[in-house]
Amino acid sequence: MDRDAANPLEQVQGRYGAGQGPETALEATNPVLETLLGHRSIRSFTDQKLAPGTLETLVAAAQSAPTSSNLQAWSVVAVEDAARRGRLADLSGRQGFIRQAPLFLCWIADNSRLVRLGEAHQKKMEGLDYLEAFMVALVDAALAAQNALVAAESLGLGTVYVGQLRQHPEQVSAELNLPPNAFACFGMAVGHPAVQGAVKPRLPQSLVLHREQYQVAEEQPAITGYDKALGDFSLAQGMGQQDWTQRMMSRVGTAAGLSGRHRMREALTALGFPLK
Structure with a gap:
């Protein structure tokens, strides 16, 4: 996503992957929000030194x-x-x-x-x-x-x-x-x-945003949709099509996933x- 060209709603939706973002967002944005919404983890660095200070x-x-x-x-x-x-x-x-x-x-x-x-x-x-x-x-x-x-x-x-x-x-x-x-x-x-790198999709807001009380009734359909979004992202990034459910089973399904x-x-x- 071109963050400079995107409107605020597109910036917010860009965090979730195709068709997974909320339908509403603030009509205005600012550099702080753009930085937060554009976060991606970097695992490859140049040899350029950091500026003094x-x-x-x-x-x-x-x-x-x-x-x-x-x-x-x-x-x-x-x-x-x-x-x-x-x-x-x-x-x-x-x-x-x-x-x-x-x-x-x-x-x-x-x-x-x-x-x-x-x-x-x-x-x-x-x-x-x-x-x-x-x-x-x-x-x-x-x-x-x-x-x-x-x-x-x-x-x-x-x-x-x-x-x-x-x-x-x-x-x-x-x-x-x-x-x-x-x-x-x-x-x-x-x-x-x-x-x-690219912005990795996060869980849909319906899974993390609970209004007034915690709700789980619609959890599984949302996870199924997220599995597809993350699987498609992983495939596009050359990491194989591993969805969120598979990753969680590997990461916390056994003590071995804790890596010591x-x-x-x-x-x-x-x-x-x-x-x-």
Whole structure:
């Protein structure tokens, strides 16, 4: 889709694939909406370096995200060293684009700063021992990262999240020199796109938008329609005609689909999170 030429409704519908989008949308658009609606994950990068100040600007955008009770319970480790990016790639399913991208951001759910604050004031921060505290840190990190992603894409850069950074939590923690109560929850490769790619269709709004109360009555027909849209997209992109249902059966149908991440509670405990 030519985003410059598209009208607002076409921009919104372009996120869902042929015939799958909503029938109405705002009559006006703006660059922020265009950036959001045009998101696509980039897994191939040029060797062009990032402009000076890019990292600092992305982190400022990340710090502009909302944060629960102003705890700001996250950090980010920026990895530019090629050797370290290579080791992190090996720990993340050997994904080659991590080596290609000039910047790899490791987003940290970070309660360690609050632990140190308590130690400085001789106070046990008891609230950090609970699962809720980890969930807050995880959400804070995700909100910050998404701000950075949108900022990067608004600058014409390409990005992709890397959940497989969680495959080997203890080894990643050692590589990044993380203190206890800090967890590398996902990575993000950032660089200049070698290939722009296409906008991948998302689930129809009828499956994710529930008005007043959660409804499942019409779920299966909508999934069937989405299976066709995603299957056609995958075929057009040279990835074979695998639909959403097939992908979900493979991804979460068995523990093997978690690629080692089934031991997350054990790893979090080892990294200092009590999770009461």
